[in-house]
Amino acid sequence: MTATRAIALAGDAAARDAARRVTRNRWLLLAPAVTIITLAAAGPILIVLVYSFLEKGNYAGVIWNFSSEAWFNVFLERGMFDDVVSFADAHLSIFLRSLRLAVMATAMAFVVGFPTAYFIATRPARTRNIWLFLITIPFWTNLLIRTFAIMEILRNEGVINVVLGWLHIVDEPIQMLYTDFAIAVGLLYVYLPLMVLPLYASIEKLDFRLVEAGYDLYANRWKVLRHVILPLVRPGIIAGSILVFIPALGAYVTPRVLGGGLNMMLGNLIEFQFGQGRNWPLGSAISLTLMALVMVALLIYVRATTGREARHG
Amino acid sequence: MKKLLTGALVLALPMLAAGTARADGELNIFNWGNYTNPALIEKFEKAYNVKVTLADYDSNDSMLAKIKAGGHGYDIVVPSDYMVKVMIDEGLLLETKPSSMSNFKNMTKQWQEVYFDKGRNYSVPWQWGTTGVTVNTKTYGGDINTWAVVFNPPEELKGKINVVPEMNDVINAALFYKGFPHCNTDKAQMKIVSDMLVEAKKTWLSMEYGNVERFGKEDIHAGVNWNGASMRARLANPNVAYGYPKEGLATWMDNVVVLKDAKNAENAKLFQNFIMDPENAAMISDFAKYANGIDGSEKFMPAEFANAPEIKAPSWYKAEFIPPCGQDVNELYTKIWTNLMK
Numbered sequence: 001m002t003a004t005r006a007i008a009l010a011g012d013a014a015a016r017d018a019a020r021r022v023t024r025n026r027w028l029l030l031a032p033a034v035t036i037i038t039l040a041a042a043g044p045i046l047i048v049l050v051y052s053f054l055e056k057g058n059y060a061g062v063i064w065n066f067s068s069e070a071w072f073n074v075f076l077e078r079g080m081f082d083d084v085v086s087f088a089d090a091h092l093s094i095f096l097r098s099l100r101l102a103v104m105a106t107a108m109a110f111v112v113g114f115p116t117a118y119f120i121a122t123r124p125a126r127t128r129n130i131w132l133f134l135i136t137i138p139f140w141t142n143l144l145i146r147t148f149a150i151m152e153i154l155r156n157e158g159v160i161n162v163v164l165g166w167l168h169i170v171d172e173p174i175q176m177l178y179t180d181f182a183i184a185v186g187l188l189y190v191y192l193p194l195m196v197l198p199l200y201a202s203i204e205k206l207d208f209r210l211v212e213a214g215y216d217l218y219a220n221r222w223k224v225l226r227h228v229i230l231p232l233v234r235p236g237i238i239a240g241s242i243l244v245f246i247p248a249l250g251a252y253v254t255p256r257v258l259g260g261g262l263n264m265m266l267g268n269l270i271e272f273q274f275g276q277g278r279n280w281p282l283g284s285a286i287s288l289t290l291m292a293l294v295m296v297a298l299l300i301y302v303r304a305t306t307g308r309e310a311r312h313g
Numbered sequence: 314m315k316k317l318l319t320g321a322l323v324l325a326l327p328m329l330a331a332g333t334a335r336a337d338g339e340l341n342i343f344n345w346g347n348y349t350n351p352a353l354i355e356k357f358e359k360a361y362n363v364k365v366t367l368a369d370y371d372s373n374d375s376m377l378a379k380i381k382a383g384g385h386g387y388d389i390v391v392p393s394d395y396m397v398k399v400m401i402d403e404g405l406l407l408e409t410k411p412s413s414m415s416n417f418k419n420m421t422k423q424w425q426e427v428y429f430d431k432g433r434n435y436s437v438p439w440q441w442g443t444t445g446v447t448v449n450t451k452t453y454g455g456d457i458n459t460w461a462v463v464f465n466p467p468e469e470l471k472g473k474i475n476v477v478p479e480m481n482d483v484i485n486a487a488l489f490y491k492g493f494p495h496c497n498t499d500k501a502q503m504k505i506v507s508d509m510l511v512e513a514k515k516t517w518l519s520m521e522y523g524n525v526e527r528f529g530k531e532d533i534h535a536g537v538n539w540n541g542a543s544m545r546a547r548l549a550n551p552n553v554a555y556g557y558p559k560e561g562l563a564t565w566m567d568n569v570v571v572l573k574d575a576k577n578a579e580n581a582k583l584f585q586n587f588i589m590d591p592e593n594a595a596m597i598s599d600f601a602k603y604a605n606g607i608d609g610s611e612k613f614m615p616a617e618f619a620n621a622p623e624i625k626a627p628s629w630y631k632a633e634f635i636p637p638c639g640q641d642v643n644e645l646y647t648k649i650w651t652n653l654m655k
Contacts, residue, residue, distance in 0.1 A: 058640050059399045060374070061381045080648045081504045090648075090655040156532055175472075178519045260519030261478050264654040272654075275374040276480045277647045 045291075052284035060278045070281035074289055091269070091286070095293075098266040101180065101255070102248035105187035109195040109244045110237065112188065117199035117236075121206070132200065135193050143190060147257045150186050151177060154258070178260030186254040191247060195240040202236025203229075238305055246294055266290050337362040340580040343379075343387040344439075345567065346371055347523070350600035357587055363580050371522050372479060380405060380572065388575035389584060394566045395481075395637040397436050398429040407571040409582050411437045416589035424566070424606045428634060437585045438606030440541070440597060441566035443626065444482050446556040447528060447538040447546060457556035460490035462535050464513045471516040473534035475527065478520040480650045482563070483510070485635055486537055489561040496638035498645060507649045514653060528553050539565075541603035544623040548602075555623045557630055564632040566606065 052070050055063040077088040120131040138146060153159045156173040164170045176182055206229065214224040230237070252267030259265075264272065266286070273283030338361075342349070346369035354365050368387070370376040373396040379385055380400075392400055400406050411417055412425075412433045420438065430436045448457040453469045463474055464487065476483055487510055488495055493502045518533060525542050527533045529549030538546075543555040569588060571581040587593055594605040595613035604624055611619045618624060638646075 057381075059403055059637075060377050077648070080507065080645065080652070081500045090651045093655040094651075157530060175518075261521050262514070262517065262519060262654075264651075268654075269651070271375075272651070274378050275372060276650070278374065278377075278643060279647065280378075 045288075048284045048287060052281050052288055054281050056279045056281050058278075060274075060280065062280050067281065070279070070285040073282050074285045094264050094266060094269050097263060098249055101183055101187065101265065102245050102251075104184045105191060105248045106195075106241050106245045108184065108188045109192050110241065113192055113195035113199055113240065114237075116192075117196045117203050120196075121200050121203035128204075132197075135196050138189075138193060144253055144257075146190065147186055147254055150182075150189060151257060154182050154185070177258065178262060180259070182258040183255045183265075186258040187248045187251060190251075190254060191244040194243040194247075198239035198243065199233065199236040202233035202239075206232055234305060238301070242298060242301070245297075249294060250290060338577055338580050339363065340365045340389065340577050340584060341387045342367050342389045342391075342584075343376065343385070344369055344389075344391045347525075348391075348440075348567075348601050350596045353588075353593060353596040353600070356593065356596070357584060360587070361580065361583055363577075363583075386576070387572060388577045388581040389569055389571055391439050391567045391569055394427070394429045394568070394634045397568050397570060399637050400570065401430065401435055405573055406435045407573045407575060407578055407581075408434050409571050409578075409585060410434055411585050411589070414582070414586040414589065416586050419589050419591055419594075419607050419609055421606050421608050423632075427566070428636065430568070436568035436570045437589055439567045439569050439588070440601060440603035440605050441564065442540040442603040443557070443562050443564055443630075444486065444537065444539055445543070445558055445562050447524075447536050447543040448554055448556055449528065449531060449534040449550070449552050450554045451552040452531075452534040457554060458559050459556070460486055460558045460560055462556065463517075463537055464490050464509060466513075466516050466535065470535045472518055474517045475519045475521055475524050475533040475536035475538075476514075476517055477522055477524075477537055477539075480646055481635075483537060484646050484649065485563050486558075489558065489563075492560065495635050496642050498642055503645060503649065507652065510649070510653050520654075525549065539603075540623040541601050544602040544621055547623070557627055559629075561633070562630075563635050565634070 051062055053066055053068065055065045055067040055069070057063050073088065074091060075088055076085055077090075078085055116135075120128055120135075123131060151158075154176040155161070156175065156177070158177075160176070161170070161173040165173070210228055210232070211224055214228045219227065250267045251265060252271060255263075255265040256268060261268075270283050270287050270290070273279045273286065277283070340357075340363050342354075342365060344367065348369070349367055354367065357363065358365055370379070373393050376390055376392065377396065377399070380387070380390065381403075397406075417425075417433070420433070424438050424441070425433055427433070446457060446460065446462050448462055448470070450457065452473065453462070453467055455467060462470060463476060466474060484506065485495060487506045488497060491502070491506060491509065493499070493506065497503055497506075521527075524533060524536060524538065525545045526549070528536075528543075528546035531550065531552075538555070540555055543553065547553040547555070569585055571578055571585070575581050588597065589607055591607050591609035592613050594607035594610040598605045598610065598614060598618065602618075602621075602623070
């Protein structure tokens with residue numbers, strides 16, 4: 001009896017040891033990732049946070065005195081020519097423009113990306129990888145080079161206008177470069193793969209018997225798409241939209257090159273504060289505001305979409 | 314694009330040189346984009362057996378931000394006049410005493426005494442020029458010697474204007490146009506300037522730095538521009554001309570300085586002396602098409618250069634540097650600029 005008990009206890013101890021080992025190994029395996037995330041993500045954000053509460057240096061840099069002026073200036077401004085305090089109209093306009101273009105780019109990426117992903121997912125398994133491979137090709141080239149390539153296509157003496165001229169469709173070149181349209185096209189092109197890949201992953205898992213069932217129940221193609229396919233691939237839509245929306249909101253190179261530098265987006269405003277504006281604390285505060293806004297948008301989005309799913313259940 | 318290609322080319326050159334001879338040392342130069350003659354760098358590398366690495370920036374302030382952030386590894390930067398003053402005051406520069414270097418005697422008298430570096434204890438001229446206007450005279454045949462071509466443009470030029478996105482250059486030009494003093498904190502005057510810029514911007518096509526090619530290809534037809542860039546555009550397209558606004562225009566000078574934390578300070582000093590040699594200074598101008606401030610360099614350049622309309626200013630023109638303005642001015646300018654770009 002005692003012997004069996006001892007054995008049982010020993011067994012327990014062994015199991016506990018094993019469990020402890022598993023936990024330890026898990027942590028050891030996680031350690032590199034955790035270290036990198038702490039140092040490379042949390043660290044810089046902390047520095048930015050600290051800087052946003054400091055005084056700005058006379059010529060760039062910061063002075064190590066506490067000040068909340070930068071945060072005041074993100075949202076409010078003292079009038080340039082009188083001392084009336086009002087909402088920071090310039091910052092608000094720049095933010096709204098960024099938001100509008102990011103939403104536009106996300107919507108366009110979905111409209112273009114969904115059929116693409118659907119097409120790939122419905123190919124025979126053998127050829128799917130080739131199509132996916134083709135989607136990743138743009139990633140081989142530097143973003144700046146790709147953006148300049150789009151510029152060559154859109155400019156007044158670029159590919160589109162030359163072809164339209166040959167065909168005598170237009171007499172004067174259409175001004176496409178340096179417009180919001182050019183920025184949206186640029187963002188769409190750059191971030192399209194980020195929409196296609198998660199959509200593909202979702203559509204590939206789609207049970208096509210459900211689609212057939214939909215047809216059997218006299219749904220037309222539109223109804224099948226709306227009531228069967230789209231709800232089932234929602235995780236892919238959410239993931240793709242988030243992946244496109246976030247970098248588009250903070251995009252810097254594309255608006256600068258294709259927008260002709262006429263109007264700032266948030267990324268350009270932040271850069272300006274660290275450059276010619278010589279106001280590092282304000283630049284820090286604006287970038288943190290951008291981060292916070294992205295997080296709030298994400299939370300609202302996720303909350304809204306999961307809520308609907310729960311009702312379905 | 315061109316800037317990128319030049320950058321890649323210049324970066325590749327030292328590697329080729331390193332293959333043939335072992336470099337005695339290194340030199341890291343941080344200069345404006347599309348501004349450095351690769352042949353000059355090659356010559357320096359051969360003469361002193363030094364491996365040069367070149368990186369580029371597009372504005373004084375982005376350079377200052379990078380230097381202040383630290384960890385950059387550069388030995389030499391090329392700030393404009395007022396920025397030399399700022400960097401000296403901020404204690405960022407090494408006192409290399411160019412005034413006692415062997416080639417100092419070649420520096421044009423006028424540039425030996427400058428407000429931003431009295432007695433030339435830190436800096437050596439790289440190139441100097443003016444900020445004026447560039448106009449395609451085929452598109453617009455009227456008077457181009459006025460800021461009105463960009464701030465109150467004629468019908469022919471509307472929607473075809475590029476203005477460099479340099480806050481100080483643009484606001485200074487606007488102050489000249491309105492006849493107001495520089496480093497201005499007069500709210501009534503600055504409101505006029507701000508409203509004028511907002512109105513004028515509606516007629517601008519873009520606000521970009523690189524514009525030589527775009528003037529050449531007639532993507533743009535007028536703009537605030539630097540004289541050398543304008544000359545390069547004219548060489549690409551003979552219709553392009555440079556105007557000296559009669560309301561006044563600023564002179565600028567970019568200068569080679571050595572950073573206080575330079576690892577290769579000795580090589581950097583050699584470079585400062587090297588570019589005061591007239592033959593070498595001529596190579597600088599030959600590439601970027603600005604005057605260099607070194608006497609005797611014209612002997613090594615084609616006669617057309619010294620007499621080019623972009624280089625030979627009209628007789629009424631008097632060189633005028635605009636000093637750095639105080640923090641309150643910069644704050645006001647920044648607000649005006651952000652509002653303009655919103």
